[in-house]
Every structure is written in C-alpha cells, then in structure tokens.
Amino acid sequence: MTSELIGPVEVVGTGLLGTSIALACRRAGLEVLLTDVAPEHVRTATGLGAGRVRRPDDRPQLVVVAVPPDHLADAITAALVAGDAVVTDVGSVKAAPLADVAGRVDPATLTRYVGSHPMAGSERSGPLAASAALFDGRPWAVTPHQGADPAAVDLVAALVRLCGGVEARLAPEEHDRAVARTSHLPHLAAVLVAGRLQGAPPEHLALSGQGVRDVTRVAASDPALWQQILGANAGAVTDLLGEVREQLDVLIAAVRDSDRAALETILGAGVAGTLAIPGKHGGPVRPMRSVFVSVPDHPGELARLFGDAGEIGVNIEDVHIDHDPGRPVGLTELLVLEDEAEHLLGALESRGWTTHR
Amino acid sequence: MTSELIGPVEVVGTGLLGTSIALACRRAGLEVLLTDVAPEHVRTATGLGAGRVRRPDDRPQLVVVAVPPDHLADAITAALVAGDAVVTDVGSVKAAPLADVAGRVDPATLTRYVGSHPMAGSERSGPLAASAALFDGRPWAVTPHQGADPAAVDLVAALVRLCGGVEARLAPEEHDRAVARTSHLPHLAAVLVAGRLQGAPPEHLALSGQGVRDVTRVAASDPALWQQILGANAGAVTDLLGEVREQLDVLIAAVRDSDRAALETILGAGVAGTLAIPGKHGGPVRPMRSVFVSVPDHPGELARLFGDAGEIGVNIEDVHIDHDPGRPVGLTELLVLEDEAEHLLGALESRGWTTHR
Numbered sequence: 001m002t003s004e005l006i007g008p009v010e011v012v013g014t015g016l017l018g019t020s021i022a023l024a025c026r027r028a029g030l031e032v033l034l035t036d037v038a039p040e041h042v043r044t045a046t047g048l049g050a051g052r053v054r055r056p057d058d059r060p061q062l063v064v065v066a067v068p069p070d071h072l073a074d075a076i077t078a079a080l081v082a083g084d085a086v087v088t089d090v091g092s093v094k095a096a097p098l099a100d101v102a103g104r105v106d107p108a109t110l111t112r113y114v115g116s117h118p119m120a121g122s123e124r125s126g127p128l129a130a131s132a133a134l135f136d137g138r139p140w141a142v143t144p145h146q147g148a149d150p151a152a153v154d155l156v157a158a159l160v161r162l163c164g165g166v167e168a169r170l171a172p173e174e175h176d177r178a179v180a181r182t183s184h185l186p187h188l189a190a191v192l193v194a195g196r197l198q199g200a201p202p203e204h205l206a207l208s209g210q211g212v213r214d215v216t217r218v219a220a221s222d223p224a225l226w227q228q229i230l231g232a233n234a235g236a237v238t239d240l241l242g243e244v245r246e247q248l249d250v251l252i253a254a255v256r257d258s259d260r261a262a263l264e265t266i267l268g269a270g271v272a273g274t275l276a277i278p279g280k281h282g283g284p285v286r287p288m289r290s291v292f293v294s295v296p297d298h299p300g301e302l303a304r305l306f307g308d309a310g311e312i313g314v315n316i317e318d319v320h321i322d323h324d325p326g327r328p329v330g331l332t333e334l335l336v337l338e339d340e341a342e343h344l345l346g347a348l349e350s351r352g353w354t355t356h357r
Numbered sequence: 358m359t360s361e362l363i364g365p366v367e368v369v370g371t372g373l374l375g376t377s378i379a380l381a382c383r384r385a386g387l388e389v390l391l392t393d394v395a396p397e398h399v400r401t402a403t404g405l406g407a408g409r410v411r412r413p414d415d416r417p418q419l420v421v422v423a424v425p426p427d428h429l430a431d432a433i434t435a436a437l438v439a440g441d442a443v444v445t446d447v448g449s450v451k452a453a454p455l456a457d458v459a460g461r462v463d464p465a466t467l468t469r470y471v472g473s474h475p476m477a478g479s480e481r482s483g484p485l486a487a488s489a490a491l492f493d494g495r496p497w498a499v500t501p502h503q504g505a506d507p508a509a510v511d512l513v514a515a516l517v518r519l520c521g522g523v524e525a526r527l528a529p530e531e532h533d534r535a536v537a538r539t540s541h542l543p544h545l546a547a548v549l550v551a552g553r554l555q556g557a558p559p560e561h562l563a564l565s566g567q568g569v570r571d572v573t574r575v576a577a578s579d580p581a582l583w584q585q586i587l588g589a590n591a592g593a594v595t596d597l598l599g600e601v602r603e604q605l606d607v608l609i610a611a612v613r614d615s616d617r618a619a620l621e622t623i624l625g626a627g628v629a630g631t632l633a634i635p636g637k638h639g640g641p642v643r644p645m646r647s648v649f650v651s652v653p654d655h656p657g658e659l660a661r662l663f664g665d666a667g668e669i670g671v672n673i674e675d676v677h678i679d680h681d682p683g684r685p686v687g688l689t690e691l692l693v694l695e696d697e698a699e700h701l702l703g704a705l706e707s708r709g710w711t712t713h714r
Contacts, residue, residue, distance in 0.1 A: 023713070119566040133649040133688050133713035139564050168563045178561035181553055186572040188608060189546045191623060192601050194630030196538055204535035206525045207496050208634045209476040211575045215543040218568045220631040223624035231615045238613045244549050245605055251545060252602065256595045258588045266548060267580035273551030274577040277565045292490040302673070303664035310657045319676040331490050356380070356490035 003154030005162060007031045010060035010085070012075050014045035017090050017118065018066030019130035022050035024163040027132045033058050044127045062155055065089035069228035073100035080109050086152040088116045088159065092179065093232035094143045094172035102145075111149040114156045115172060117141040117179070118165055125222055133164070140165030141179075143172045180236035184229065187218050188241065194219035288317060289341040291334045292356040293348060295321075305332065305353065312347040314340045331356075360511030362519060364388045367417035367442070369432050371402035374447050374475065375423030376487035379407035381520040384489045390415050402484045419512055422446035426585035430457035437466050443509040445473045445516065449536065450589035451500045451529035459502075468506040471513045472529060474498040474536070475522055482579055490521070497522030500529045537593035541586065542601065544575050545594070551576035645674060646698040648691045649713040650705060652678075662689065662710065669704040671697045688713075 007030035011018045014036040022032045022045060032051025036042045042053055054060075063079040065072060065087065072091045079087045080101070091097055094115045102110055119139040140160045144153045160167045170178065194216040197205065230237055247266070254262035295301045302321075309316055318335040336344055345355050364387035368379045371393040379389045379402060389408025393399045399410055411417075420436040422429060422444065429448045436444045437458070448454060451472045459467055476496040497517045501510045517524045527535065551573040554562065587594055604623070611619035652658045659678075666673055675692040693701055702712050 027713075119564055129646075131647070131649050131713045133651075136688050138566065141564060168560065170560060170564075174560075175564075178558075178564045181557055181561060182565045182569050185553060186550050186569040189550045190568075190572050191627030192604055192608070193543050193546045194628070195604060195623065195626035196542060196597060196600060197630035197633045198626050200538055200633065201535075202635075203525065203527060203531075204538060205633055205635060207476055207498060207527075207532075207535050208539045209495065211547075212539050212543040213634060214571045214574050215547050216627075216631050216634070217571050219624075219627035221628075223621055223628060226624050227617050227620045230612050230620060231617070234612050234615055238609060240553060241605065241609045241612065243553060245602070245609065247549055247552060248598065248602055248605065251549070252595060252598045255587050255591050255598065258591055260584050260588070263584045263587060264580055266552065267576075267583050269552035269555050270548030270573075270576035271551070271578075271580060273554035274573050276554045276557065276562055277570060277573070278559075278562060289486075290488070292488050294490075300664065300667045303660050303667055306663050307657065307660035310660055316659070316678065318678050321673065321675050331493050356384075356488045 003151045003158060005030070005155060005158040006061060008033050008058060008060045009159075010035065010054055010058070010063045010079075011051065011066060012036070012063060012079060013066035013068075014041045014050065014127050015066060016125050016127070016129050016134075017120075018064065019045045019048065019050050019127040020120075020132060020134040021064055021066065021090070021159070021163060023048065023130060023132035024135065025159075026051060028162050030162075033060055041127055045130075048127060048130065050127070050130070059083060060085045062159065063087045064159070065091075067091075068225060069093060069097070069232045072097040073104070076101050076113060077104045080105050080113055085112070086149075086155045087113045088156045090116060090118055091232075092117060092183070092229045094141075094175045096176075096232045098145055098172050107147060110145070111147055112152050113145070114148050114152050115143040115145075115175075116156055116160065117143065117175065118160075118163070119183075120165075125225075135160075136164040138165055139168050141168050141170055141175050143170055143175045145172060176233050177236045180233055180240050184233060184237050185240045185244065187221070187226065188230075188237070189244075190216050190219040287338040288335050289338045291336060291341055291344055291348075293332050293334065294354040294356070295332045302332070305348075308348060308351050308353070309334065309344065312344060314344040314347075360508045360515060362387070362512060362515040363418060365390050365415060365417045366516075367392065367411055367415070367420045367436075368408065368423060369393070369420060369436060370423035370425075371398045371407065371484050372423060373482050373484070373486050373491075374477075375421065376402045376405065376407050376484040377477075377489060377491040378421055378423065378447070378516075378520060380405065380487060380489035381492065382516075383408060385519050387519075390417055398484055402487075405484060405487065407484070407487070416440060417442045419516065420444045421516070422448075424448075425582060426450060426454070426589045429454040430461070433458050433470060434461050437462050437470055442469070443506075443512045444470045445513045447473060447475055448589075449474060449540070449586045451498075451532045453589045455502055455529050464504060467502070468504055469509050470502070471505050471509050472500040472502075472532075473513055473517065474500065474532065475517075475520070476540075477522075482582075492517075493521040495522055496525050498525050498527055498532050498535075500527055500532045502529060533590050534593045537590055537597050541590060541594050542597045544578070544583065545587075545598065546601075547573050547576040644695040645692050646695040648693060648698055648701055648705075650689050650691065651711040651713070652689045659689070662705075665705060665708050665710070666691065666701065669701060671701040671704075 009025045010033040011022045012035045033054035034051045063085045065075045320333040366382045367390040368375045369392045390411035391408045420442045422432045424432045477491045677690040
C-alpha cells in the first residue's frame, strides 16, 4: 500500500462536506468518483465539476464516507468489504461508529479504516453550499484506532493536506470528548438561548444586538443532523451538560442574591475560557482595532478604499461592510493590528476619506 | 423647553459609549462638554476631538450620563439638581436606577429625566475604542417614565437620530425584561460555555471551529461591568435562568436517553428562535451565499478584486478575509444575494480570478 494520494478518490455522500472534499481533490487533479442515495445531489455535484458518477468496475484508492451519523457504520462497512481501498469518514463523532464497524468486519479488514473529522461546516447544507476552500487552514482531526495500518493513516493525512486542512491526531474517544466541549456544548447552549427568543414580543426582539446574533447563529443548523450527532456522543455530552447544570445553579443563586464575589468568579472563568481558544490559525491572538470609514454606495468606491489602504501599506486583517439599503453611504469596518490603526486613520483622512473615531 | 437639539451636550463618563456619543455630537457641529472621574480619560477624549473639558459656568441643554451601572443613580441625580438640563443615561438597565433617582429628587425635577440605552458596544472599552459610527443603524431604546416631560422625551429622541440610531420606545420595566432575554441571558450562556474551556487540554482546544468562537465571543467582556448589570436586573434575569434550567433538565434527559422526539422539539425551538431575530436593519432576512476567491497577498490585489466586482455590478453585502501569514495567497469570502452568486462567480472566473466552489 502506498501512502501517496494518487486517486481515484470515491466520495460517498455529496452533501456540503463530501462535495467540498471532491472539489478540493479535483482542484489537485485527482479523479473523483461520486455516490449518493439521492441522484439529484450527484447530478448537482457533477455539474459543479466535483467528479463523475461512480461505475461498478471503478477501483478507488481511497473512499471518503460523508453521510449523516446514523448511516456512517453501514456506509463504512460497505466500502471496506467492497474492495481493498483505504476508507475514511468525516463524521462528527468517532467512537460509536468505529465500535459498530468493528463488530461487523474482520480485524484485517478494519486495518484499512481510519476515521477523520474536518472542523468546517456551515449553517447551510447540500452540494450547492460546497467549496474547495471550505477546509483551508481549518483543524481536521485524524482518529486512527489501535489496529489501523500506518500506511492507511498516512493516506488520510495526505487527504487532509491536499484539502488545506491542519491535521490534529487524536484517539477516537479522545476526539469525542474534545468535540463535546468545543462543538456540541456550544451548540446546545445556543439552542437553549435561541429557544427563549421564540414567541417573545417583537418590540423586545427589536433590541437584539450583535451579541445575541453571534451566540445563537449555530442554533439555525439542521435539527435532524444534530439529533444524530448527539445520539452518537451521548455520554460525553451528558457529562458536560451535568457540569453546566451545576454551574447554572451557582449562577442562579449568585444573580438572585446579587453575590458580587460569586459573579466575579463565574464571569472571570468565562473571560479565561475565551482566551484559551487558540488563534484562528493556531497562532497567538494579536490585539486588533477597528477603523471605521464612510464609503459612498457606488461600486467603485470600495475598490478605491482598498487601493488606498494598499498604498498606505497597512495590512487589512478583516473587513465588515454595514450596508443599509436606505442610506447613500455605507460604513466599512477595517480590522487592523492595534499599533497600525492610528497610521491608517491619519493616512486615509489625508486622502479625503471620512473616518470615524 | 425646545425639543430641538442645539447643545451644548454634556457627556458624563468618557468611556466607549460616552466618547462615541460625544464624537457623534461633534460631527453634527454641537458643542460638547466632557466630565469623567478619571482625568486621563477626559484628556484622551478631548485629544480625539470629542469635545472640551466642562467648566463650572457651562449650561448644557442635555446631559448624557454614561457611567457604570453602580454609579448611574448618583450621576443622574447630580445632573438633575445641578441645573435645568434634560438628563438621559445610556445604562444597560433602566427600572432600578429610575426608582433610586425618584426617591431622591422631587417629581417636578424628575420630569427632566428620560432614560435610554443604545444597543451597541464592544468587547473593548475606554475612549480609544470609541467611534461616532458606533450607533449607526443600531437599535436604541428610549424609556420614559410616566411623568416624563414630552419635550424632554423628544430631545432624547433627537439625540438618538443624531447618532444614527433607530429608536425603540419602551417602558423602563419592559426594557429590562427585553434585554434580560436579548442580551443578559445570551451573555451568561456564553460565559458558562467559555468557562468549560478553561483548563481543557490544548489538543482538545485545537479542534475549536468558528462555532465556539462565535458562541463565546461576548464572554470576553469586562466582568466588573457585568456584575453591575446583573445586579441591577436580577429579577428578570433570574426568571429567565430558571426557564433555561428547566429546559436544560429536559435536554439532559433527552440526550442521555437518546430521545429523538424530545431532541427534535428542543432543536426545532432553537431554529425558530434564530428566525425570530429581526434582520440587521430591521428588514427581512434575505438568503445570502458565500463566494470564495483566492487573492494573492499583495496590497493591490484586494483593490483589483473589488474593482472587478464593482464593474460586474453585483452588490457585496459583506466580506471576510482569511489571512494566514504563512501562505502567499489569502482567501476572501464575498457575501452576496443568493441569486446573484452564480453570475458573480462566472464573471470573476472570466476575468482570471480563482474562485472556489
């Protein structure tokens, strides 16, 4: 078995993740074979240039299973027994499907299975939301079981690199505890907060700011998918929800009694938690500052602003545009390193831009 | 009393909100007088062009109290008895400070007080983070008590308009119940989730994706400020936390028992809640799609991309730039109306841009 990824790569399940992986493989020049229980999804994915329909005599080097959690074990088992390809999957939970597959194939066959999980997604789903760039710079867990063939592990790691992901290697059970904390718990907290908004008076909801939008955004995701994820990781999620329940009781008592010391402890732990999250690309978090610029609502003006910022020589780390269809001038927020903000503000003003301090 | 805002406007407390209001008033040509217990904050604010230091013989038309919640009642009372100005404040909680002030001034004086609360802020604080554009298009609650002088209410509404805010008029108690739901509860949920990250193994935290970053972002805010906010709105917040505790118990049982029907109900309520939040500028939420474009990491390239997008004639609703210092090419995400995405993709490709589907 070679660990060089030469294809063909078969993608089983042409939803958001499967089609995005297929597009990334096509971008690298690999042959991609597509399978889905829904023929219209395969048609859409082939139409996007993600590959061709798989034929019975195809012999893939690597099979990527990208189906909903409930169907993972069936699809992984089918791929393992259908030929001699290495098989991976991109499911959100690793230990339960592995145990299921291990009970259905012999140990020699199981050596060809290596689970994985890219930390990328969207509230949107389906092949039309797919992008070859979806995984760029994102963490991607590779979770080999103890009997996995090292060459099979290397092949899956090669797929991660090809897709632009950043590999994180973890045991399956370890992975499941990690995502319970970094993904499943945040999701459920967002769901509980969003659930309290339903049915609230519109004049109350009119006071919604950016905070509640950010906290609840992920709660818009597909409930059918999340039922399956939670079902497959019930143990780790239940443990963490129990911890949150204890903390919630402490919090309720602290708010009710206006216990400043207890509130300080809880709020301080929250601040420490936000600082524990690594920077976007694994690097340290650098202090940023927002610079606001008024931009007339003509198409060419934004280009002129970026042209000027480029000439000034300050790197724009991120941009937000606040369009209001009713106004002739939009507000553009440029995120730059804190110690470059004053230079950018002064230089933009001297070029005639209206900035806001 | 005239309800035309002609100034001078006195701002008491030159932190993020106070200095931002001062800058917006200066932008409109009004005279602004600044006061703060910390002289270095006033110096910074005057240095930013937010106004001048208040002198004893100044006679402001409107006083804006922008001090921490614990000091609101003292500062509002002091401003009311110091002269005949209309007095407002920008505190996050309205009923408790009003009751406190009402117990300390006579009813005739109280007619000149009208509370308010702009729904704008930042994890950052202090005058250096201020911007005249902070309130642009944001909701801003105006919360007159029953005895408030209608002309005073009109004057505060004029300040909201001058700052670019969108007025929402609510009774003080109503306001406090609304922000408990749309601001205080989301904040506390973010704090509880972030608190579970503290001390987690780095290899677990390496799997952090955009979801947990969004859910926990607001938990980075100043604990000292939030202790005061929660202390002043303890009743409404405790009620809502009690509701969440009940829902959490239902959720824990549903996850533990893998009760799909119960999970469906809870997750579905979350989806409905996200849809209940009004659009960014109060309008309907329009379906958007992300278009990904590779942009070489030279300053002029971003300008060329926006120039081309402008010529293609597609309105860019928002932009995200995913810089990775280690790569020569950055990834730019353009958010556009869903039905314009294909046109933009094709037109950019024909101009030689590398897009990602």
